[in-house]
Amino acid sequence: QVHLVESGGGLVQAGDSLRLSCAASGPSFSSYTMGWFRQAPGKEREFVASISWSGGMTDYADSVKGRFTISRDNAKNTVYLQMNSLKPEDTAVYYCAADLRSSTYYYRSRARRDYDYWGQGTQVTVSS
Numbered sequence: 001q002v003h004l005v006e007s008g009g010g011l012v013q014a015g016d017s018l019r020l021s022c023a024a025s026g027p028s029f030s031s032y033t034m035g036w037f038r039q040a041p042g043k044e045r046e047f048v049a050s051i052s053w054s055g056g057m058t059d060y061a062d063s064v065k066g067r068f069t070i071s072r073d074n075a076k077n078t079v080y081l082q083m084n085s086l087k088p089e090d091t092a093v094y095y096c097a098a099d100l101r102s103s104t105y106y107y108r109s110r111a112r113r114d115y116d117y118w119g120q121g122t123q124v125t126v127s128s
Contacts, residue, residue, distance in 0.1 A: 002026035002098050002117040009094060009122030012086055016126070020081040022096030022119055030054075030074035031103035035115055036081045038092035038124075045095065047110035049081065059108045064090075086126045093121040 008020040022034070035050035049060045049070040058070055067086075072079040079096060097115035101107060107114065 002029075002100070004096050004098060004117055004119035006094065006096050006119045006122040009124045011125045011127065014087055014126055014128050016086050017082070017084045018086065018124060020083065020094055020096075020122060020124070022079045022081075024077045024079070024098065028103070029077040033099040033101075033106060033109075034070075034072060034079040035097045035099060035109075036070060036079075037095045037097060037112065037115075038090075039095070039121075040089075040092040043092075045112055047112075048094070050099070050108065050110070051079065052106035053103055057106045057108070059110070061110070083124070086124075088126050088128045091124060091126050093123050095119055095121045 003025045005023045031053050036048040037045050038048050039045040051058050051070045055072045067084050069082040096119045098117040100116045
């Protein structure tokens with residue numbers, strides 16, 4: 001069982017930065033892929049970024065590429081999402097998720113169904 005808790009959301013202005021954190025509890029954090037998703041009001045939850053178990057491989061949605069950076073600290077059982085140059089369209093509830101399918105292959109999945117555990121989400125609001 002993996003328990004995920006997000007933090008770091010808030011209200012910022014366009015152009016500002018925020019760093020989200022996701023603390024994981026449970027076994028073998030360093031052996032599974034972690035991802036960030038977001039859900040804006042009235043829209044489906046969408047993929048933002050993912051990172052392999054070692055942190056050596058990452059994947060980003062086109063809408064955030066070059067502005068957001070995903071990273072992880074396996075010693076702290078934590079994954080981060082550094083968000084720079086925020087835009088009003090980044091406003092959403094941000095969720096971290098864990099993909100436990102493999103500790104040796106990075107599927108680079110963007111599908112919600114491939115993630116086994118989810119946090120409760122943290123609100124990010126970007127004003128124009």
